[in-house]
Each structure stands twice: as structure tokens, then as C-alpha cells.
Amino acid sequence: MSNLLEICGVTKVFGGLTAVDNVSFDVRRGSIVGLIGPNGAGKTTVFNLITGNYRCDRGEIVFDGQLLSRLPPHKIVYLGIARTFQTIRLFQNMSVLENVLAGRHCRMKAGLLASMLHLPSERKEEREALKFALHELEFVGLREHAAQRASSLSYGNQRLLEIARALASEPRLLILDEPAGGMNEQETEELMALIKKLQSRGLTIILIEHDMNLVMQACEHLVVLEYGRKIAEGPPEEIQNNPKVIEAYLGVD
Amino acid sequence: MNRRMWGIIAFVAAMAAVPFCLNPYQVDVFNNIGLYALLALSLNIILGDAGMYNMGHAAFYAVGAYTAAFLNTQLGIGILWTLPISGILAGLVGLVLARPVIHLRGDYLLIVTVGVGEIVRIALINNVFGVTGGPNGIFGIARPVFFGFKIAKPHEFFFLIWGFVALTVLLFSSLKNSRFGRALDYLREDHVAAEGSGIDTARYQLLAFMLGAAWAGMAGCLYASKMSIISPESFNFWESVVIFIIVILGGSGNIAGVILGAFLIVGLPELFREFKAFSQARMWFFGLAMMIMMVFRTEGILPPRPRVFKDIDRNVS
Numbered sequence: 314m315s316n317l318l319e320i321c322g323v324t325k326v327f328g329g330l331t332a333v334d335n336v337s338f339d340v341r342r343g344s345i346v347g348l349i350g351p352n353g354a355g356k357t358t359v360f361n362l363i364t365g366n367y368r369c370d371r372g373e374i375v376f377d378g379q380l381l382s383r384l385p386p387h388k389i390v391y392l393g394i395a396r397t398f399q400t401i402r403l404f405q406n407m408s409v410l411e412n413v414l415a416g417r418h419c420r421m422k423a424g425l426l427a428s429m430l431h432l433p434s435e436r437k438e439e440r441e442a443l444k445f446a447l448h449e450l451e452f453v454g455l456r457e458h459a460a461q462r463a464s465s466l467s468y469g470n471q472r473l474l475e476i477a478r479a480l481a482s483e484p485r486l487l488i489l490d491e492p493a494g495g496m497n498e499q500e501t502e503e504l505m506a507l508i509k510k511l512q513s514r515g516l517t518i519i520l521i522e523h524d525m526n527l528v529m530q531a532c533e534h535l536v537v538l539e540y541g542r543k544i545a546e547g548p549p550e551e552i553q554n555n556p557k558v559i560e561a562y563l564g565v566d
Numbered sequence: 567m568n569r570r571m572w573g574i575i576a577f578v579a580a581m582a583a584v585p586f587c588l589n590p591y592q593v594d595v596f597n598n599i600g601l602y603a604l605l606a607l608s609l610n611i612i613l614g615d616a617g618m619y620n621m622g623h624a625a626f627y628a629v630g631a632y633t634a635a636f637l638n639t640q641l642g643i644g645i646l647w648t649l650p651i652s653g654i655l656a657g658l659v660g661l662v663l664a665r666p667v668i669h670l671r672g673d674y675l676l677i678v679t680v681g682v683g684e685i686v687r688i689a690l691i692n693n694v695f696g697v698t699g700g701p702n703g704i705f706g707i708a709r710p711v712f713f714g715f716k717i718a719k720p721h722e723f724f725f726l727i728w729g730f731v732a733l734t735v736l737l738f739s740s741l742k743n744s745r746f747g748r749a750l751d752y753l754r755e756d757h758v759a760a761e762g763s764g765i766d767t768a769r770y771q772l773l774a775f776m777l778g779a780a781w782a783g784m785a786g787c788l789y790a791s792k793m794s795i796i797s798p799e800s801f802n803f804w805e806s807v808v809i810f811i812i813v814i815l816g817g818s819g820n821i822a823g824v825i826l827g828a829f830l831i832v833g834l835p836e837l838f839r840e841f842k843a844f845s846q847a848r849m850w851f852f853g854l855a856m857m858i859m860m861v862f863r864t865e866g867i868l869p870p871r872p873r874v875f876k877d878i879d880r881n882v883s
Contacts (some may be wrong), residue, residue: 364762390764402759404752415752419764421745425773427746429737435744442745481766 317486317517318363323372325358332358335372335542340486340534343423344507345518347532347549349525351561354538357399360488363519364396365389371555376486395484397475399491399521405464409455412463412474413446416481446481453477453507469500477509487511489520491507493527505531529553537561576632576668582824585721593720595836597616600727603828606812607734607821608781614818614870615747616774617754618668619676622683623782623809625663628801629656629688630783631790635704636697638790640811645710648735649784656783657776664775665875668768683806690798710791723792730788731825734781750774808832815859823868830867 318340325333333355340346348356361367363374365386374381381389395416404412414506421442427435450456453473466474472492481486492508493501501524508531511518522528528535529549537545537552539561545552552558584596607625630652637643637651651872694702710717710726715727726775741747752760753767761767790796816827835852859867 317690366758366762385766385768386761387764387766389764395764396762398759398762403758403761404759405757406755407751411748411751414748415760415763415765418745418749418752423745425741425746425777428746430739431740431744478763 315341317377318519320359320363321373321375321377323359323362323371323374325355325362325367326370331541333362334539336538336541336543338536338543338546340472340517340519343515343517344534345511345512345520345532347528347535348519348521348538349523349528349535349552350538350544353540355541356538356542357490360396360490360519360521362489363389364394381518390482391486393483393485394488395479395482395486396488397472397479397490397492399494401468401471401475403463403471403474403478405462407463408459409450409461409463409466409474410444410446410459411445413449413477413481414442416445416449417442418479419482427498449480450475452480452510468495469497472496472504473507480511485515485517485519487516489518489522491521491523493522493524498562501527578732579646585724590720596834597720597723597727597792599828599832600731600812601785601792602809602812602832603731603825604727604734604788605809606784606816606824606828607731607738607780608778608785609809610778610782610813610818610824611738611741611750611774612767612778613751613813614820614824615742615754616771617672618775619672619772619808620679620775620778621676621810622679622681622686623778623802624805625683625686626656626660626779626782627786627789627805627809628686628798630786631660631796631801632690632698633783634736634790635796638707639704640697645708645787646712649787652787653780653784656786657780659783660779660808661772661776664772664779668771668775671860676768679805680731680806683803687798687801687803690801692823698798701798703795703800704790705795707790707794707796710796718790730784731813735821735825738791742821746770746773752859762786780844811856814866815856817870818866819870820866820868823870826868827866841877 317340320339321337323333323336324331336359348359350356358367362369365381365384365388369382376392376394379392404415421438423435423438447456447459448501450459453476455470455473455477458470463471463474472495476492477491493504496504505527508518508520520532532549535547535549535552536543537558544557544561545555547555585593588596605623605627609620611621612618633652633655634645634648637648638645663682667675670678690698691701698704712726717723749760749765749770752763752765753770757767790800812827813824815831817823817827835849838851
């Protein structure tokens with residue numbers, strides 16, 4: 314199977330508003346897919362459907378042969394899909410390291426008793442988790458900030474920390490919701506390099522991004538949404554010249 | 567050794583001297599403080615760590631106390647042997663009561679738990695299943711026997727109660743620095759982010775509730791053994807409020823703060839009782855102090871300090 318994720322005819326209705334309307338697309342293993350479209354097109358809703366925050370009204374989502382519908386978010390993380398949030402959702406009052414350890418949680422086992430008694434197995438697991446978390450912090454370039462409060466990081470670094478937290482759960486599919494939001498040009502460049510590095514680690518990535526420069530360079534496949542419907546799909550060069558997409562973005566006289 | 571370690575050593579040393587230096591009445595005040603410290607530590611797991619408003623904690627205290635009293639007076643089981651049973655039963659009651667309401671947000675959950683506390687108290691008065699003794703309660707609970715040593719005098723109870731407090735502090739502080747403790751922090755800080763990071767938030771909320779209830783149940787068992795008579799009025803709404811205040815005022819989420827809170831809320835009124843001029847006005851004074859606290863120091867007297875990972879590299883190697 315070459316597709317890691319298959320989205321088939323997914324629909325989500327909020328009250329009278331159809332936020333996502335019969336959207337289908339596939340994500341190839343190891344690829345970087347961009348989800349683009351004007352504000353309010355339903356991009357983040359699609360992400361929330363994949364990660365289990367919302368339930369599909371119609372259609373289904375299949376991850377690596379497994380049906381995701383009706384699974385709670387934490388089970389979906391356990392299966393190997395990790396995400397970052399559009400509006401940064403870090404544990405602001407906790408340290409950078411603890412934030413990354415949150416992602417490690419689902420790969421650890423220590424229960425109530427083992428935690429209370431600090432059993433040797435629990436200590437070993439904690440040490441390994443710490444090592445793993447620091448490794449991911451090193452990877453995104455926040456190693457020296459490990460002991461700081463998450464809220465003390467710059468906006469760009471907070472986005473990187475969200476990525477590190479997601480990576481700590483050893484995902485196979487990474488979902489990035491506007492990873493470059495609030496970043497300056499240099500930070501965006503570095504982010505692009507990081508995304509490429511993630512791909513070479515074997516990760517599959519879906520991202521929402523408004524920075525067209527980043528989208529065109531990083532993604533090999535784009536899906537365009539407008540008013541909850543998919544209006545185009547294909548490689549970036551093709552999408553750039555698609556009249557429907559140009560119309561959606563620029564409007565017509 | 568740092569200042570914090572010296573503080574702990576000084577506190578333990580001072581506490582160890584209490585039964586030898588004070589009269590039985592004063593030692594008994596310390597025993598009450600110890601019981602409330604236990605109750606507040608157990609509520610702290612639910613309220614301070616997991617961030618769930620529970621204002622019916624006395625219900626689980628009551629379940630534990632009545633379980634111990636029933637098993638001891640009816641079946642003749644030694645009161646200390648009933649300690650784990652009280653804990654387990656209170657924990658199960660906590661689980662059953664919390665299961666349908668755990669998803670409720672802060673203020674709604676608080677109202678539900680107030681109701682739970684009242685239901686349990688009224689059930690005890692109405693002598694449910696004919697085992698609670700109605701409004702009179704259960705009396706004639708035997709004194710605990712610890713390895714052949716009978717515990718009856720206040721200074722003997724002091725070691726039993728504060729020994730259990732010490733054990734609780736050890737267990738709960740290692741719980742704080744663990745996968746379990748962090749999970750509670752995450753879900754209190756940001757529920758959505760916690761769930762999105764792979765934490766089964768509903769499960770951890772329930773586990774926290776169950777653990778807090780179980781510990782309150784064990785405090786109830788110690789209370790029953792100390793009083794040798796229990797009645798529904800010992801577990802009324804005001805008890806839940808006092809436990810709640812201790813946690814919030816002392817510093818929710820901080821073990822040292824919660825114990826300090828128990829000293830202030832339970833100990834200070836007793837201290838004022840000794841001064842004639844204060845005895846009339848002490849509750850008034852108390853309410854005023856609480857209002858000032860909440861305006862100027864909303865996180866409590868000793869708010870939790872963020873965990874520091876100063877020696878990260880040493881920890882890893």
C-alpha cells in the first residue's frame with residue numbers, strides 16, 4: 314500500500330454550515346502534502362477530523378489500513394498521527410522539556426503504582442523518555458532552552474516546540490497547522506529545512522500554510538479547498554496555473 | 567544540601583518533639599491538623615493537580631469512616647486492618663459517582679459534587695441498608711492495635727496519624743514527578759493539547775478522582791479509630807468546604823502549601839481560642855484574613871514552583 318492516509322468523501326456540518334463537503338484525497342507514504350485555500354475554507358476542520366477532535370458526519374478516514382472514525386484523539390496519536398495547533402497550545406507554565414515529555418507519554422507504560430513507588434522499571438523508563446525528549450529538542454534546535462518555561466520562548470520557537478512535542482510520540486504522519494505562522498523570513502527558511510529533514514527521517518507530512526513560497530517549495534502535492542469543497546489537486550506547478558485556484562485566491566472581475 | 571531540605575528536616579524535627587513537649591489537649595489539636603492535612607492532600611490530587619472542582623470530598627471521608635466502623639463493630643476486624651478496605655471502598659464509590667459527571671467543566675462539576683456530598687450525608691442519617699446507625703451514628707469502635715501496642719492516648723495517635731501523613735507525602739511527591747503526575751499537570755493546563763498529545767484525559771481524570779477519594783477514605787478510617795464514635799454530622803458540607811479552603815489557601819498543587827494550609831485553617835482557630843479577647847471574634851477575623859489572601863495572593867500562600875531540570879545532563883548520563 315503506497316498510501317498512508319486515505320480521506321474518502323468526508324463531510325462535516327456545523328449547525329447549518331457545511332464546513333467540509335465531500336472531500337477526498339490520499340496521502341502517499343513519505344510525501345509532503347499541502348492543504349491550501351482561503352480563510353474559512355475548512356482546512357483546519359479537515360485536520361480536526363483526521364486527529365479525532367471532530368467526528369465525520371459522512372465519509373471515512375483510513376490510516377495505514379485502519380479506520381479512524383470514532384476513535385478519540387489520544388488513540389489516534391498512539392496509532393502514529395501527531396499534530397501541531399494553529400493557535401499555539403503549549404503547556405505554558407511548564408518547562409520546555411516537560412512539554413516534549415507530554416508527547417512521549419503515550420509510548421510510556423508506568424502506571425499509578427509504579428509512579429508512586431518509583432519502581433526501578435519506572436526510573437529506567439523516565440531516564441529513557443528524558444533522553445528521547447532531549448534528542449527531539451536538539452533536533453528542532455531548542456536543546457539549550459530545555460529548562461525554560463514554555464511561555465518564555467519566542468513565537469517562532471514555540472512553534473518549533475510544538476513540533477518537538479509531536480515528534481516525541483514517534484509519529485508516522487505529522488500534521489502541521491500553519492507552522493510558519495508568526496515566523497520571520499529567516500525562521501521560515503529554517504523551518505523549511507527542518508521539514509525536509511523530517512521527510513528524510515521517513516515521516517509523512519500534511520501541512521496547512523499561507524506562506525505560498527514555503528508551500529510551493531516544500532510540498533510535492535497540493536490539495537486546494539474553497540467553501541469546504543476540494544476545487545483542485547496536483548503538483549505545485551500545476552496548481553499555480555489552475556484557473557479555478559487563481560479565481561479562489563484573487564477573485565475575478 | 568539546599569534550603570528546602572533543611573526546611574523539611576527542621577519541620578520533621580519540630581514535629582517529632584510535639585508529643586513530648588505539649589499537653590494532651592494540644593497534641594490532640596495536632597492530630598486534628600494531621601487528619602485535615604491528609605484530607606487536603608487527597609483533595610489536592612483532584613483539585614490542585616488535576617484541576618477538578620470537588621466540593622463534596624467529605625462524602626469519601628464518610629465512606630471510609632463508616633466502612634471502618636462497620637467492619638470493626640459488626641465483624642470485629644481490627645481497625646488498622648480496615649484501613650486498606652476503607653480506601654478501596656471509598657475509591658470505588660468515587661469512581662462510580664465521578665464516572666457520569668467527570669467530563670463536566672469546573673463550576674458545573676462543583677455543583678454536582680456538592681450534591682454528592684449531601685446525598686451521602688442524608689443517606690447516612692436515613693440509615694441506608696440498616697448499617698449506618700442513623701443520626702446517632704456508630705459507637706464503640708475499638709482502639710487500634712499496632713503490633714501488639716494499643717493506641718489510645720493523643721500522643722500515641724499522633725505517631726499513627728503523622729506517620730501516615732509522612733507516608734502520604736512521600737508517595738504523593740514521587741507521584742508528582744512521574745508520568746502520572748505530569749499527565750495530571752497537562753490536563754489541568756490545557757485539556758485539548760493534552761488529549762492531542764496522546765494523553766487519555768478522561769482516564770486520568772477518573773484515576774485522580776479515585777485516588778483522592780481512596781485517600782480520603784483512609785483518613786476516615788483513622789478518624790473513626792481516633793474518635794471511637796462517628797455520626798453523619800462529622801461529614802457535613804462545612805467539612806468539604808474546609809478541606810477545599812485548605813487546598814486553595816495553602817497553595818493548590820503544592821504539598822508543602824497544603825500542609826501549611828491545614829495548620830493555618832485548623833490550628834490557628836485553636837490558638838485564638840486560648841486568648842479570651844479573640845474567642846468571640848475568631849471566625850470573623852478568619853473570614854477577613856481569607857478575603858485578603860484571595861485578593862492579594864490568588865495562587866495561595868505557597869504556590870507550586872515549576873519543576874526545574876537543572877541537572878538535565880547528569881540525569882541523562
